[in-house]
Amino acid sequence: MITALDVANTFLERANKEKIDITPMKLQKLIYLLYKNYLKDTRSKLFWDSFEVWQYGPVIPSVYAAFKQYRSNAIRSYHLNAVGKYNIVSFQNPDFKRNFERVWEKYRDLDGIFLSQLTHQKNTAWSKANEGQIPVLNDNDIYSEEEYVIGK
Numbered sequence: 001m002i003t004a005l006d007v008a009n010t011f012l013e014r015a016n017k018e019k020i021d022i023t024p025m026k027l028q029k030l031i032y033l034l035y036k037n038y039l040k041d042t043r044s045k046l047f048w049d050s051f052e053v054w055q056y057g058p059v060i061p062s063v064y065a066a067f068k069q070y071r072s073n074a075i076r077s078y079h080l081n082a083v084g085k086y087n088i089v090s091f092q093n094p095d096f097k098r099n100f101e102r103v104w105e106k107y108r109d110l111d112g113i114f115l116s117q118l119t120h121q122k123n124t125a126w127s128k129a130n131e132g133q134i135p136v137l138n139d140n141d142i143y144s145e146e147e148y149v150i151g152k
Contacts, residue, residue, distance in 0.1 A: 002089055002096075004049040004060040005079045007031050008067070010088040012078055014104060021074035024067045025056060025112030029119060032058040033107055036125075036142050037099045043143075046096070051137040053129045056112075057119035058137055072112075110150070118148045 011030050015022045022030070038046040051058035066079040078086035091097040107115065119126045125141035128134075 002047045003087075004031055004047050004063050005066060006087045006089050007034060007047065008063050009078045009086045010100065011104075012075055013088055015108070018108070020108055023072055023074060023112045024064065024070050025072070026110075026115060027067060027075060027112075028059050028063060029057060029112060029115035030103060030107060031060065031063060032119065033115070033148075034099060034103045036145060037103055038095065039139065039143050041099055042095050045139065046099075051125075051142075053126060053135055053137065056116045058126050106150070118150075121148070 008027055008031060011027060011034075012022060014020075032051060035046050035051070038044075049060045049062060051060055063079075067075050070076070080086050089096055089100075091100070118124075121127065123146070125137045125145050128141050129137050
């Protein structure tokens, strides 16, 4: 079963190959965007971890704990499993590959603060949970969220 930490490592591996910095905040938002895209595309969850409502948008606590030491700096390591290796998600899964590439191409050059602002827009899953004082984002709200518009 895929975990959010596997997805985090997958983003970090791609970022390292392309020499793109990823801060913990940016990583959280990329994971959220991939989850949202995957959910909309396949009508199934990418992983079972839940997104919590935190001040700067959706957060998966296990990912936060794994990378919090970097604070607002670029992450320079992977989350290692119990045997000291890191897991990534296989690109042999066409649904994962398609959605990962789509999210990476669209959002890789944006910073975590900008991505956080996108999640705070009106009628996002985060804003609905935050306004309703619900601690966890609802998958139905994530599914119904509009595509973010990024001006260029």
